[in-house]
Amino acid sequence: MSERAVLEVIALDAEDAIAARAGGADRLELVTDMAADGLTPPTTTLTAVRSAVDIPLRVMLRLTDGFAAGDVDRLVRVAGELRAAGAEEFVLGFLEAGGGVDLGAVERVVTALDGCPWTFHRALDHATDRDSVRKQLDGLPGLDTYLTAGSPAGVDEGLPTLLSEASRAGDQQLLVGGGLRLDHVPTLRRAGVTAFHIGGAARPGGWSKPVSVEAVREWRRALDAG
Template sequence: MSKRALLEVIALDARDAVAAAEGGADRLELVTDMAADGLTPSLATFREVRAAVPLPVRVMLRASDGFSAGTPADLLALTDTARALRDAGADEFVFGFLDETGGPDLRALDALLAVLHDTAAPAPARWTFHRAIDRAASRESLRKHLVDLPGLDTYLTAGSPDGVTDGLPTLLTEAARTHSAEPGYEPVLMVGGGLHLSHVPRLLGAGITAFHIGGAARPQGWAGPVAASAVGEWRGELGE
């Protein structure tokens, strides 16, 4: 029997979370402010979502638009936020930062991981390196630099900064390398960013088993909520 494809849905609040769960989502990415492409939600929102649904919740750690961690003070504030979320029970996260050369910002990543993998925490945190990979100077070099970071189990990518349609060749190539378990390609390849239902057959055919949707789950656009029916359409296309 083939493995069930994972469907992750962006949620902004508990209402979104309930609709996503009703539609058949497997996991949530919790963010705020999609005008800035998704920033860190409040502690109150995290607690409300965690109470509303049993789904795993990956919480965005990102304080501003773009893929820079900002100044040392900005990074310190973000690590404080990460610690508060961890203390509130968050155990899955989404983040990723690039330095001025387009490589991974290891200073920022190490600072966050020091908080998320504090020995006092009840369990190791798992995390997704998000679409910063699509803006990296070298995707392959980035993966090699991150290969030993604890808890990294997923890359969220469109294969291109311009979306899945342009990124398909890259996604298909990386899917093959993921299946062969090349060093740096062990994490799950999750496709998102301009993803359409029409892409799904080819991606499934390449063995990709993780999909991420945001606007596609909102018939009214970002001004409206997640619709269970829209999520259900994706669940049906990906297989029950």
């Protein structure tokens, strides 16, 4: 029997979190401001979500749209505030202007996380050299997941890359998300992908509407069938 796949759902608030859990999500990615592709939520949102559900959640560390780190001092401060408020897992990823990983910024923030598990997000898809990014990040404390579509354009275009990377054994889990559709699931599951990330797919009514229990449940069924 194949390994049960992890389903991670983007949540903006406690209502989303409750619906995602009810639909069968294993983990949440907690963000705010999806118009900017997901920024760091306020600590009040974190505490509300943590009070509402007990499933794991990863909190975004990203202050501005794009993949530049911006104010790293502030990022470090915010990471500390979120940890003090109960955050135990995180999502981050910073690139330099030329498309290489901003290793200095990543290392400073990771130091502030003090061993907490974290995901390097889709900055990987926008890097000039994905393999170089992974080599440079190798060994950083807490890094256990890469969120990727295989391409900046999404899973449709990135599928060959994802299938290739899924076949390589590694210490980090491949979490596939970004233009992911239900019809991608069987191919990805056959290739050995064990983690899936959805945002808009959990909200048939769009980002102005809450997560749909039934939409998440449909994904849960598809992953379990795969």
